Amino acid sequence: MAEVRLVDIEKRYGNFLAVPQQSLTIEDGEFLVLLGPSGCGKTTTMRMIAGLEEITSGDIQIAGERINDKPPKDRDIAMVFQNYGLYPHMTVRQNIEYPLKLRGVDKAARTKRVQEMADKVELGALLDRRPSELSGGQRQRVALARAIVRTPKIFLMDEPLSNLDAKLRVTMRAELKHLHHELGVTTVYVTHDQMEAMTLASRVAVMREGRIVQLDTPKKIYAEPANLFVAGFIGSPSMNLVDGAVRNGMFRAEGIEVPVSLADREGVVIGIRPEELEIAGDASASINGKLYALELTGDSTLVTLRSGQTMLCARGPADFEAPIDAPCHLTPKPGARIHLFDRASGQRLDGTRH
Ligand SMILES: Nc1ncnc2c1ncn2[C@@H]1O[C@H](COP(=O)(O)OP(=O)(O)OP(=O)(O)O)[C@@H](O)[C@H]1O
Ligand SMILES: [Mg+2]
Structure with a gap:
């Protein structure tokens, strides 16, 4: 040894x-x-x-x-x-x-x-x-x-x-x-x-x-x-990474609004793992778009949502069903980890709990 x-x-x-x-x-x-x-x-x-x-x-x-x-x-x-x-x-x-x-x-x-x-x-x-x-x-x-x-x-x-x-x-x-x-x-x-x-x-x-x-x-x-x-290398499916900006305690990108504890800043990437997103009703959702694809893996269903140019994946229940292109709403689960990165350097800025 x-x-x-x-x-x-x-x-x-x-x-x-x-x-x-x-x-x-x-x-x-x-x-x-x-x-x-x-x-x-x-x-x-x-x-x-x-x-x-x-x-x-x-x-x-x-x-x-x-x-x-x-x-x-x-x-x-x-x-x-x-x-x-x-x-x-x-x-x-x-x-x-x-x-x-x-x-x-x-x-x-x-x-x-x-x-x-x-x-x-x-x-x-x-x-x-x-x-x-x-x-x-x-x-x-x-x-x-x-x-x-x-x-x-x-x-x-x-x-x-x-x-x-x-x-x-x-x-x-x-x-x-x-x-x-x-x-x-x-x-x-x-x-x-x-x-x-x-x-x-x-x-x-x-x-x-x-x-x-x-x-x-x-x-x-x-x-x-x-x-x-x-962040992108570890985890399967990969962590969702979306470009946007933080203003007044809110991360914003097309179709996405997630509260974060970070000062106003441009060039921010938010990261949320598929297993920490859940399917939501439209009133409570922080991510809104259309259903792009459903993939049954056995114990769960991978739900891909499209909002503008952005795709996000959530791990939903095995029995989840909905028509492709139907409105789709996701939200971080209570206690989900929200990761924030600086776009330019790629470095982690902070993490917050939802
Ligand atoms: N004998 C060599 N002469 C010149 N370049 C080399 C030589 N051996 C390796 N390299 C280069 O060094 C780098 C690292 O190679 P290495 O074999 O360590 O990669 P690796 O991480 O093991 O990749 P893989 O997952 O494909 O096995 C590569 O860009 C490779 O082309
Ligand atoms: Mg090798």
Whole structure:
């Protein structure tokens, strides 16, 4: 177990700045998720920690020791690569067994452990196949099993579930969560699935263009996104974000009037999550428009309202029905969080309760 500290690390590929100077401390035993869109520097950050990518400047410390010049094999890190990185000439069994063999674990213990891991990732019947004889999702599970077959100082997992079907992904997510609870190994986990980030992380680092734009618990990131980027990225369906202005304690945009506690100001974006809006009668509504679409999700109905150029989505009851283009009225639920952002900078201005 170990704390991982990145101090002012920077990565350039030629002239291209992939990760600008940044610092991050991953606490001992923490499950830290790097979340961000494609190309934002997640894999690069992981590979720098693993020692597979040279850092252009800065320091990396593991358990207080500067390890910049330590070769990957001496860092005691187990990694799941985004592209699996399996040994093609080895069978599934040999792939999973390999880290144990390297460390001189005896044959009987190895065999038992490999079988346990293969069962955990539901590959028990495929142990004698080679990677080329497996589907993408099966290969990914071999990579996962190979990483978790022993207890390292640090786990680095780069999109380890991205190729699994929805059901298996949920099962494996629970396995990983349990494993982390059992072993308490410091884990850095990359995903662009925000649901995975929310459910697994002790803290989430939301990245954009190489920079961490918010680092916080999943709860805090959901409840108080620091800027428009995070607000739009976390939550499904996304937070409704509408441009307008505040005058006399009222946020106004076409078809929208919501009381807020903010001084008069132009260039304000209001943010309200779909689950915090409810369908209202016209007299009490603060958002008025026409019904644009209804989507039944099973346990609820997503109600999209259109007002001028603006679309807003509310999560309504499963049995809600109305004709498309009929007048539609929404209002924030009592106690709903109203988020306010500055249009120009994208930064959070304030939050109020409805
Ligand atoms: N060897 C390389 N040479 C030049 N540029 C690179 C190299 N590797 C990565 N990059 C660039 O660095 C940036 C970050 O890449 P990285 O692989 O870290 O992204 P990522 O966040 O892991 O994305 P994804 O979600 O698609 O895996 C990208 O713009 C990428 O094109
Ligand atoms: Mg990547």
